[in-house]
Amino acid sequence: MTVKVAVAGATGYAGGELLRLLLAHPGIEIGALTAASSAGTPLGQHQPHLAPLADRVVGETTAENLAGHDVVFLALPHGHSGEIAARLGEDTLVIDLGADHRLADAADWQRWYGSEHAGTWPYGLPELPGGRDRLRSARRIAVPGCFPTGGSLALAPALAAGLIRPDVAIVAVTGTSGAGRSLKPHLLGSEVMGSASAYGVGGAHRHTPEFAQNLGAVAGQPVTVSFTPVLAPMPRGILTTATAPLATDTDPDVARAVYDKAYAGEPFVHLLPEGSWPATAATVGSNNVLLQVTVDADARRLVVVAAIDNLTKGTAGGAVQSMNLALGLPETAGLPAAGVAP
Numbered sequence: 493m494t495v496k497v498a499v500a501g502a503t504g505y506a507g508g509e510l511l512r513l514l515l516a517h518p519g520i521e522i523g524a525l526t527a528a529s530s531a532g533t534p535l536g537q538h539q540p541h542l543a544p545l546a547d548r549v550v551g552e553t554t555a556e557n558l559a560g561h562d563v564v565f566l567a568l569p570h571g572h573s574g575e576i577a578a579r580l581g582e583d584t585l586v587i588d589l590g591a592d593h594r595l596a597d598a599a600d601w602q603r604w605y606g607s608e609h610a611g612t613w614p615y616g617l618p619e620l621p622g623g624r625d626r627l628r629s630a631r632r633i634a635v636p637g638c639f640p641t642g643g644s645l646a647l648a649p650a651l652a653a654g655l656i657r658p659d660v661a662i663v664a665v666t667g668t669s670g671a672g673r674s675l676k677p678h679l680l681g682s683e684v685m686g687s688a689s690a691y692g693v694g695g696a697h698r699h700t701p702e703f704a705q706n707l708g709a710v711a712g713q714p715v716t717v718s719f720t721p722v723l724a725p726m727p728r729g730i731l732t733t734a735t736a737p738l739a740t741d742t743d744p745d746v747a748r749a750v751y752d753k754a755y756a757g758e759p760f761v762h763l764l765p766e767g768s769w770p771a772t773a774a775t776v777g778s779n780n781v782l783l784q785v786t787v788d789a790d791a792r793r794l795v796v797v798a799a800i801d802n803l804t805k806g807t808a809g810g811a812v813q814s815m816n817l818a819l820g821l822p823e824t825a826g827l828p829a830a831g832v833a834p
């Protein structure tokens with residue numbers, strides 16, 4: 493079976509990573525590639541690493557150009573997916589890499605994004621409880637935000653097992669590609685190099701409700717989330733440190749056993765050997781989540797560290813994994829199990 497896919501936002505960082513993965517995916521035919529200001533130019537001008545697609549001409553992002561494909565990936569800025577998706581057939585699998593369809597609560601969407609809610613789609617994080625069932629045969633999928641991918645997987649097993657109280661603190665260090673490739677002064681090399689800076693501090697980041705939604709569903713009760721993102725001078729990667737007060741007497745061995753069991757058999761989530769801590773460099777270009785967990789006995793807190801590549805598992809890899817499940821393909825097809833080093 494050949495699956496014909498279109499990518500809207502093909503000139504962006506997320507679209508570029510998606511195309512890198514799709515080129516290595518057996519049984520995929522890459523159809524329309526669309527964008528906005530770069531329509532009419534060759535893709536090679538924007539994504540020089542995608543040599544096999546260098547001569548493809550970028551089209552305009554219209555429902556007409558995206559029609560006639562089995563799968564349409566939308567890697568567009570927030571707020572642009574709903575209208576396009578509504579004009580694509582119900583049989584077309586539409587996978588949105590943006591935020592538009594992640595939140596279940598329209599009031600949450602209004603508060604954090606300030607526009608009309610475009611509706612809720614099945615959430616593309618298969619490793620959460622019930623995640624795979626939600627995706628099988630889905631025809632609309634909302635890919636998680638990059639921060640909620642690492643942070644939700646870091647805390648879900650502990651909440652599900654009742655190891656921690658539903659009051660979590662998450663600090664996540666991110667590479668600059670998470671902000672996309674459009675020009676922004678705070679992302680200039682001279683601003684970013686040699687400095688790490690916190691932003692969206694004090695509960696101000698729009699991923700806070702997405703964390704709360706994921707973790708509340710796992711815990712079966714509301715979870716309070718304090719989230720602090722930190723921008724770091726690296727192109728890719730997110731290192732998440734998540735902590736929470738212990739609900740019961742737990743030692744590091746018990747905590748490890750809970751995580752070991754929760755992620756046994758997962759193709760992409762790896763609990764590292766005891767004493768070994770995740771690093772973003774070990775995830776670059778792979779769809780992996782590297783995890784470690786321990787207990788801070790004096791502070792009576794669980795501490796979990798997770799590393800991902802924001803563009804792979806945090807966006808495009810998660811999207812391809814979700815597509816595979818929705819289409820009944822092998823879940824790991826086209827997804828790198830190994831990264832790039834040094």
Ligand SMILES: NC(=O)C1=CN([C@@H]2O[C@H](COP(=O)(O)OP(=O)(O)OC[C@H]3O[C@@H](n4cnc5c(N)ncnc54)[C@H](OP(=O)(O)O)[C@@H]3O)[C@@H](O)[C@H]2O)C=CC1
Nearest residue numbers: 501503504505506527528529530553567568590670672673
């Ligand atoms: N970067 C990341 O790590 C992650 C990104 N995402 C999400 O993926 C989506 C894309 O992000 P990213 O690739 O980083 O962003 P980029 O800024 O790198 O790329 C944006 C893409 O969208 C196109 N575009 C911009 N405006 C419009 C428009 N009005 N209509 C149609 N196309 C448009 C651009 O085309 P052109 O070049 O022609 O202007 C470009 O192809 C966002 O919703 C983002 O939140 C999700 C998780 C992680």
Ligand SMILES: CC(=O)N[C@@H](CCC(=O)OP(=O)(O)O)C(=O)O
Nearest residue numbers: 590591637638666667668670671
């Ligand atoms: C470094 C940086 O700016 N990161 C982005 C997160 C990008 C992302 O993955 O999430 P969305 O898909 O929800 O945009 C931010 O903090 O808003």
